[in-house]
Amino acid sequence: MSALAEPTSQSILELRDVDAGYGPFRALFGVSFNVAEGEVVALLGANGSGKTTVARVCSGLLHPTAGTVTVGGIDVSRAKTYEIARQGVTHAPEGRSVFASLTVEENLTLSFRAELGKRGVPDALAKAFELFPRLGERRGQLAGTLSGGEQRMLSLARVLVTPPRLLIADELSLGLAPIVVDEVYRTLADVRAAGASVLLIEQYVHRALGLSDRAVLLDKGQVAFDGPSDQLGDLAEQVIAGPGAD
Numbered sequence: 001m002s003a004l005a006e007p008t009s010q011s012i013l014e015l016r017d018v019d020a021g022y023g024p025f026r027a028l029f030g031v032s033f034n035v036a037e038g039e040v041v042a043l044l045g046a047n048g049s050g051k052t053t054v055a056r057v058c059s060g061l062l063h064p065t066a067g068t069v070t071v072g073g074i075d076v077s078r079a080k081t082y083e084i085a086r087q088g089v090t091h092a093p094e095g096r097s098v099f100a101s102l103t104v105e106e107n108l109t110l111s112f113r114a115e116l117g118k119r120g121v122p123d124a125l126a127k128a129f130e131l132f133p134r135l136g137e138r139r140g141q142l143a144g145t146l147s148g149g150e151q152r153m154l155s156l157a158r159v160l161v162t163p164p165r166l167l168i169a170d171e172l173s174l175g176l177a178p179i180v181v182d183e184v185y186r187t188l189a190d191v192r193a194a195g196a197s198v199l200l201i202e203q204y205v206h207r208a209l210g211l212s213d214r215a216v217l218l219d220k221g222q223v224a225f226d227g228p229s230d231q232l233g234d235l236a237e238q239v240i241a242g243p244g245a246d
């Protein structure tokens with residue numbers, strides 16, 4: 001394991017001039033933005049503009065070919081995913097997949113016990129089943145036999161009930177019924193109220209802008225806008241008019 005340097009700034013997340021890609025293909029070109037402590041930043045852009053690539057770079061799944069990524073002021077540009085996770089960063093839903101051969105309740109218990117200790121488990125379970133009643137109905141079912149949407153609820157329950165310092169939320173609502181998405185967004189508001197920071201990647205642009213303090217718009221791997229969500233103006237129209245419109 002590489003030793004991480006001492007913190008140098010107050011932003012929870014900061015990207016400076018980040019280039020990244022896949023083999024010869026370059027997906028990000030000099031991307032710079034930051035997420036302050038307690039802030040919700042919506043990362044928007046058309047399909048293929050580089051949003052998931054940014055999320056991967058921030059969680060160590062992909063290393064930048066140039067530029068720096070810092071978490072809590074610590075340079076994590078070359079860090080492993082588990083080292084970044086230790087700084088309090090969770091990339092959901094990637095890296096939070098369910099254990100197929102364990103029941104719903106066993107999956108949740110394992111996760112909550114690790115985060116909160118044994119005594120915290122009953123309250124956390126109650127909160128998870130309140131958030132997703134469907135999981136309560138299926139608490140004894142093997143996670144591998146849940147539907148796709150139910151598995152997503154299970155991985156989300158683990159993240160939303162015990163929120164990290166920075167949640168990188170990549171398409172949280174994908175595959176969920178609108179009524180469930182409403183509940184997920186109400187919980188995200190609670191997560192923010194509890195002081196967590198969120199980088200929110202969402203195809204439902206209106207929902208993302210409704211919750212976020214700031215928006216960063218990507219266009220072909222470059223930052224085209226970075227500012228207060230309510231000042232996105234006409235650029236928002238272009239994004240919203242795209243295939244991911246609400």
Ligand code: ATP
Binds near residue numbers: 048
């Ligand atoms: P979407 O909204 O459709 O999910 P996105 O904004 O998240 O898109 P990315 O997934 O970051 O976009 O992809 C950015 C570019 O990188 C795209 O052109 C994509 O085809 C390319 N890309 C992504 N993953 C890979 C990969 N593993 N190998 C090669 N190219 C990739």
